[in-house]
Amino acid sequence: MNTLFIGKNMLFLPEVDSTNTYAINLLRNVNTIEGTVIYTNNQTKGKGQRGAVWLTEIGKNLTFSVILKPRNFSINNSFYLSKITALACYDVLTEILNNSQFDIKIKWPNDILVNQKKIAGILIENNLNGSSIQHSIIGVGLNVNQNKFDELLNSATSIFNETNKEFELHNVLNLFCSKLEKWYLMLNENKFDQISNSYLTLLFGLNEINEFSTTDGNTFKGEIIGVNKNGRLEIKKNNGEILNFDVKEIKLVID
Secondary structure (H helix, E strand, O other), X not given: OOOOXXXXXXXXXXXXXXXHHHHHHHHHHOOOOOOOEEEEOOEXXXXXXXXXXXXXXXXXXXXXXXXXXXXXXXXXXXXXXXXXXXXXXXXXXXXXXXXXXXXXXXXXXXXXXXOOEEEEEEEEEEEEEOXXXXXXXXXXXXXXXXXXXXXXXXXXXXXXXXXXXXXXHHHHXXXXXXXXXXXXXXXHOOOHHHHHXXXXXXXXOEOOEEEEEEOOXXXXXXXEEEEOOOOOEEEEEOOOOXXXXXXXXXXXXXX
């Protein structure tokens, strides 16, 4: 493992309900070192955004969690953890896939798309000490070798589906650890602007007219113009009005 600390301590579980839940319970009972990675071949109750379930074929994909312990890191900056994780996923995919053939984007808040199909999802859970993050659980699901998806998930893809090649899961995990560590060290150096600019340039739908639906059933057209420091999506409506939304308040409709 060519890293300083992320992935130096790896814990493999043949089966677990959720690597995030396991990591949370582990931290309650053990003084776990920063950078510990928990991964499994079979996550039976994987968690996704908006309370969704992350489904994955046994032994085909990566489902794992990374324990981080940011120093003096305010909860107000917590979305930067989502940004660096999404950027690490992007870096992994660009190293494996040919950028000239694949459109790799980050779909707010932290899904990763390849040619508008979901290939990875991120769920971050933080434990607080006052207004600071005591530790953070970075949960990632990355579709690697799965080649068939439920018909309800026809918007999903995998590295195998895009390349017609199987990849050694542990090698892909090691690559992710090195990419995440690069961005995490930048975060510890307070390079917020560099991280935000990199995230924004890769944001799916940026400065494009798209349809959005809100949790109260309304739909409207507008364009994403940015993401504020609290991770809220900024959308400019056709009438020029600028609105911002939390993750549970808005959904981008992809045809």
